[in-house]
Amino acid sequence: MQASNLPRRAGVGFKPEHFEAILADTSPPGFLEIHAENYMGAGGPPHARLARLRQDHALSIHGVGLSIGAMQPLDSDHLARLKALCDRYEPESFSEHLAWSSHDTIFLNDLLPLPYTLATLIRVAEHIDQVQEALGRQMLLENPATYLTFAESTLQETEFLAEIARRTGCGLLLDINNVFVASTNHNVDPLDYLARFPLSKVREIHLGGHAETVDDAGAPLLIDSHDTPVKDPVWALYETVLGRTGPIATLIEWDNDVPDWPVLRAEAEAAGRLLAAAHRLVA
Amino acid sequence: MSRDTQDRFAAALLDRESPVPQGLESWTGTAPPRRFAVYRNNVMQGLIGALASRFPATEKIVGRDFFTAMADAYIGKHPPRSPVLLTYGEDFPDFVAGFEPAAGLVYLPDVMRLEAARSRAYHAADAEPLTAATFAAIPTPRLSDLILTPHPSLAILRSAYPAVLIWAMNSGKAEPAPLTAWPAEDALVVRPHMLVEVHRLPPGGAVFLQALADGLTLGCAVEAALGDAPAFDLSQNLAGLIRSGGFISLRLEEPANAC
Amino acid sequence: MNKSLASLALAGSLATALTTLAAPAASAADAKEKCYGIALKGQNDCAAGPGTTCAGTSKIDYQKNAWKLVPTGTCETMKVPGGMGSLMQGPAPV
Numbered sequence: 001m002q003a004s005n006l007p008r009r010a011g012v013g014f015k016p017e018h019f020e021a022i023l024a025d026t027s028p029p030g031f032l033e034i035h036a037e038n039y040m041g042a043g044g045p046p047h048a049r050l051a052r053l054r055q056d057h058a059l060s061i062h063g064v065g066l067s068i069g070a071m072q073p074l075d076s077d078h079l080a081r082l083k084a085l086c087d088r089y090e091p092e093s094f095s096e097h098l099a100w101s102s103h104d105t106i107f108l109n110d111l112l113p114l115p116y117t118l119a120t121l122i123r124v125a126e127h128i129d130q131v132q133e134a135l136g137r138q139m140l141l142e143n144p145a146t147y148l149t150f151a152e153s154t155l156q157e158t159e160f161l162a163e164i165a166r167r168t169g170c171g172l173l174l175d176i177n178n179v180f181v182a183s184t185n186h187n188v189d190p191l192d193y194l195a196r197f198p199l200s201k202v203r204e205i206h207l208g209g210h211a212e213t214v215d216d217a218g219a220p221l222l223i224d225s226h227d228t229p230v231k232d233p234v235w236a237l238y239e240t241v242l243g244r245t246g247p248i249a250t251l252i253e254w255d256n257d258v259p260d261w262p263v264l265r266a267e268a269e270a271a272g273r274l275l276a277a278a279h280r281l282v283a
Numbered sequence: 284m285s286r287d288t289q290d291r292f293a294a295a296l297l298d299r300e301s302p303v304p305q306g307l308e309s310w311t312g313t314a315p316p317r318r319f320a321v322y323r324n325n326v327m328q329g330l331i332g333a334l335a336s337r338f339p340a341t342e343k344i345v346g347r348d349f350f351t352a353m354a355d356a357y358i359g360k361h362p363p364r365s366p367v368l369l370t371y372g373e374d375f376p377d378f379v380a381g382f383e384p385a386a387g388l389v390y391l392p393d394v395m396r397l398e399a400a401r402s403r404a405y406h407a408a409d410a411e412p413l414t415a416a417t418f419a420a421i422p423t424p425r426l427s428d429l430i431l432t433p434h435p436s437l438a439i440l441r442s443a444y445p446a447v448l449i450w451a452m453n454s455g456k457a458e459p460a461p462l463t464a465w466p467a468e469d470a471l472v473v474r475p476h477m478l479v480e481v482h483r484l485p486p487g488g489a490v491f492l493q494a495l496a497d498g499l500t501l502g503c504a505v506e507a508a509l510g511d512a513p514a515f516d517l518s519q520n521l522a523g524l525i526r527s528g529g530f531i532s533l534r535l536e537e538p539a540n541a542c
Numbered sequence: 543m544n545k546s547l548a549s550l551a552l553a554g555s556l557a558t559a560l561t562t563l564a565a566p567a568a569s570a571a572d573a574k575e576k577c578y579g580i581a582l583k584g585q586n587d588c589a590a591g592p593g594t595t596c597a598g599t600s601k602i603d604y605q606k607n608a609w610k611l612v613p614t615g616t617c618e619t620m621k622v623p624g625g626m627g628s629l630m631q632g633p634a635p636v
Contacts, residue, residue, distance in 0.1 A: 035596065040367045041406025042435065045477050048409075064596045065366025071286045078366055097596065103293035107363040109333075110325040111596060112296075115288065115306075145598065148318040150288070151306045185318075187310040211600030215318055217311035223321055226597035255597040321598065328599040346615035388617055415563050418556060426552040452620060459616035502548045517551070518558035526563055 002137035004093040004171050004203045006031050006249035007058050008279070010271035012264055013253050019049050021261035022057075029268045031058035031092065033251050037065045040081050050089065059091040060204065060251065065107065068127045068141070069100035069114040079134050086135050093204060093249075095140035095173045096131070098124065098161065115150030116160040128168040140203050141165070142173035145181040145210075145224030157182075158196035165201040172198065175206035176241060177253075180234050181222040190237055199245050207238060207271060208253035227256035229267055238271070242278040250275060296323050297362065330358045333368045334375060338398045340453035341379075344391065353382060369406050373399060390444035397450050397481065400438040400472040404479045407436035412475045412528030418521075421533070427502030428537070431495050431530040436474040439484075439493045443467050447483045475528025482527055487515030492524065503542035 009030025014022070022028055032053060039046055053059075066078060086094055099111035114120050131139050143161060155163075165172055174197065183190035209228030215221040230238075230252065242248070252267045291304035302314070309315040331354045335342050342350040357378045363371045376395035379385050412434060421429060440446070447468045452459045469489035471482040484492070491508035495501070508515040524530065 037367050038369070041369050043409035044404075044406050044436075044474065046406070048477060062596070067366070071289050075366070081367070100289065102366065103289055105364050106293065106297075107366045107368075108293060108296060108326050109329045109363065109368070110296075110322055110598070112292065112322060147321045148307045148309050148315050151308050152288070185309070208597070213600070215309065215311055216316055219309075219311045221318060221321070223600045224598045225600040227600065253597070256599065325598045342615070344615045344617045344620075345613035349611045349613045349615070352611050384611060385613065388613060415560055419560055421556075423553040424549050426556065427548040449620060453616055459619040461619070461621045465622060501552060505548070505552065517555035518562065521556055521559035522562040525559060 001132060001169070004095075004138050004140055006060055006092045006204055008247040008249055008275065010268040010275055011058070011060065011249065011251045012268050013062075013251060013255065014050075014053065015254075015258050015264075016046070016049060017258065018261045018264065019053070022053065025261075025265070028057065029265070030272070031060055031249065031251075033060040033062050033253075036061050036063040036082055036085055036094075039085055054089055059089055060093040060095065060249075061086060061089065061091040063094070063096040064111070065101055066096050066131070067100045067102040068096055068131070069098060069112070069120065069124055070102055071100075071120070071123060072103070074127050074130055075102065079131065082131075083134055086137065093140060094135060094137055095142055095204065097142045097144060098157075098164075099144050111144055113144060113146045113148065113150070116153045116155040116157060118154070121155065121160055121163060125164055125167045128164065128170050132168065132170065138169065138171055140171040140173040142175050142206065143178050143182075143197075145175070145178040145222075147185055147221065147223075149186060156196065158193060158198070162198040162201070165198060170201075171203035172201040173204045173206060174199070174202045174241065174248075175208070176237050177206065177208040177210055177230065177234050178224060180231075180237060181210050181224050184220055184222045187219070190233075191240070194237065194241060199241065202241075202245060202248055205238065205241065205248050205250040206253055207234060207250060207267075208255075210234075225256055226253045229263075230270075235270075235274075239274055242274055243281075245278075246282045247275045247278040295319070296326050297359065299323065327355065327358065330363065330368075330371070331355065334358075334372050337372050337402050338375065338395055340398055340450050341391065341395050343453040343459075344388065344394065344449070345385065349384070353379065353385060356382065369402070375399070390442070390446055390449055393440070393442035393444055393446035394450050394453075396440055397442075397446055397470055397472065400440060400470075401479050401481065404436035404438065404472050404474040407434075407474060410434055410531040413525070413530050413533060415525050417533065418525055421535075425535050427500060427505075428535045429501040430498060430534050430536050431501070432532040433496040434473055434475065434529050434531050436472070436479070437492075437496060437529045438472045439489050439496065440470045440472065441467075441489050442469065446470070447481060450481070471523075471527060471529060473527055473529045480527065482523065485516060485519055485523070487512030488520050488523065491515065491520050492529065495524075495530070499542065500536050506542055 007030045011031035011033055012029045014032040014034050039050060097111050100114060101108050161172060179190050179193055183193050207230045208226045209230055211223045211225040213221045250271045254264055295301045295304045303316050303319045309318055331351055334354045357375055376392045376399060379395060380392040385391055445466055445468045447470045451457045469484040471484055471492060473480055487508035490511035491504050494504035494507045
């Protein structure tokens with residue numbers, strides 16, 4: 001099984017509007033990440049651009065539609081499409097979410113939460129085994145941004161992820177913005193969450209922006225909106241994590257209200273500076 | 284979790300009027316409607332955004348609020364069946380054709396069909412178009428037996444309205460202006476290389492190209508086009524066909540087959 | 543039509559077509575009236591087609607009822623002759 005192997009540098013989520021700027025950039029980011037489902041057409045400009053970028057850049061394929069957390073079988077057609085995409089571009093890493101997004105035959109187009117129980121753990125582990133076998137590679141599983149919890153949960157999210165990684169051999173994608181968003185939403189200290197997180201399994205980190213609102217009770221409710229720069233508390237948590245793990249491939253996610261290239265590039269550079277410091281610390 | 288938990292969650296996501304499903308909590312209370320609304324909102328806004336990016340001219344024609352409401356009604360009746368949203372909205376034009384608040388805009392479904400064809404062409408398989416030189420090299424006595432393979436991106440649309448002009452006015456090709464004429468318009472949509480192109484077709488052109496795309500011989504396609512439009516201009520249509528890059532390979536049919 | 547006659551007529555048309563193709567392409571100004579003139583190429587092709595995202599949205603929900611809405615985009619500018627397709631035929635006149 002091919003292990004996830006991204007360079008320990010700062011990367012960005014690739015947006016088509018940045019294609020020319022990335023080609024022209026003399027010091028481009030350390031890797032690019034794409035959403036798998038946006039490259040499942042037969043041909044045309046998306047594949048032409050990606051094939052061109054792949055010549056010069058490390059690649060992470062990030063799925064948003066496999067619905068690994070669904071209590072129904074994985075969509076075998078979709079798994080076949082993912083395999084074709086991974087075979088075509090041979091990415092350094094493939095990742096998906098601890099979430100569900102399809103129900104019966106309907107695709108719900110969001111990363112929906114699941115209760116953390118032994119039953120869901122067994123189901124998710126089965127699905128990850130199936131994905132890793134089909135793709136012939138290790139996958140990374142990402143911690144979700146959540147807005148509510150389930151009365152039936154019996155495990156903590158961190159326990160759940162640790163046990164999934166132990167059973168399946170998958171790696172973890174630690175989304176630190178999701179940690180901050182979910183911890184705030186559930187009135188948990190994000191440092192406590194990170195202290196419980198199985199950091200030794202982390203092969204990629206996500207950083208992104210979020211929006212701030214309040215719930216029915218007036219308590220802060222953060223939304224994982226990826227439409228702003230990374231916020232200060234998330235940078236602080238990132239530094240804390242790097243201090244424990246050493247440098248790890250880190251992605252800046254900016255999916256809504258996408259800025260001009262220099263703005264996104266500056267975010268990646270900021271992550272790159274912290275990574276460089278972590279490299280020096282290791283050395 | 285039981286399968287029931289996801290059944291209830293999914294049903295409540297798509298029905299804005301329904302209460303928050305049982306078993307959901309937050310530290311601030313037991314039934315957090317605003318928290319559940321985040322998921323409901325993500326689903327709907329994401330899908331409306333997907334449709335808006337596939338039908339941008341349509342959104343311009345009707346305005347954002349109307350488009351959003353129309354898309355919302357469509358999503359409720361026709362939620363996506365695949366995580367590949369590139370193809371979502373294939374039957375949105377048919378839905379709008381029966382959507383009463385838009386009934387006054389009789390041309391709208393055809394403009395939407397043109398937009399849907401453009402996005403299909405955008406993602407279609409790549410193929411190298413035939414060149415003029417290839418056509419020039421065909422032995423003259425066999426021309427009527429010629430059979431062409433259409434480009435994977437090729438689509439032909441027929442409208443009883445000026446759908447091409449209206450689309451052009453709402454996609455930056457022409458300024459929206461009062462329409463002084465009301466002709467039927469046919470279109471060829473094709474992506475010979477990396478740009479999707481829309482060609483307005485001359486009389487008989489749609490029937491001619493559709494016949495060729497369906498695998499009829501050139502001779503039979505000409506007959507069909509003349510039957511559709513006596514004004515069919517063969518040399519103009521052949522020039523257009525070749526220049527458009529709409530066909531990718533050719534072969535010669537064994538002679539003597541009737542159309 | 544006789545097959546060889548058909549091929550002969552086709553040959554003449556093809557020859558004319560190939561001559562046309564050798565000439566410079568029609569100007570953009572012809573786009574409005576001419577058929578097969580200049581291709582109306584897509585603008586901002588980067589954005590063509592829906593995309594997926596793993597982000598949520600901070601845009602708040604709306605509660606608009608389509609049945610109470612009237613289209614308010616460029617359809618108001620593109621008045622059409624004889625009232626065909628005009629808003630006046632809609633269920634909720636402006």
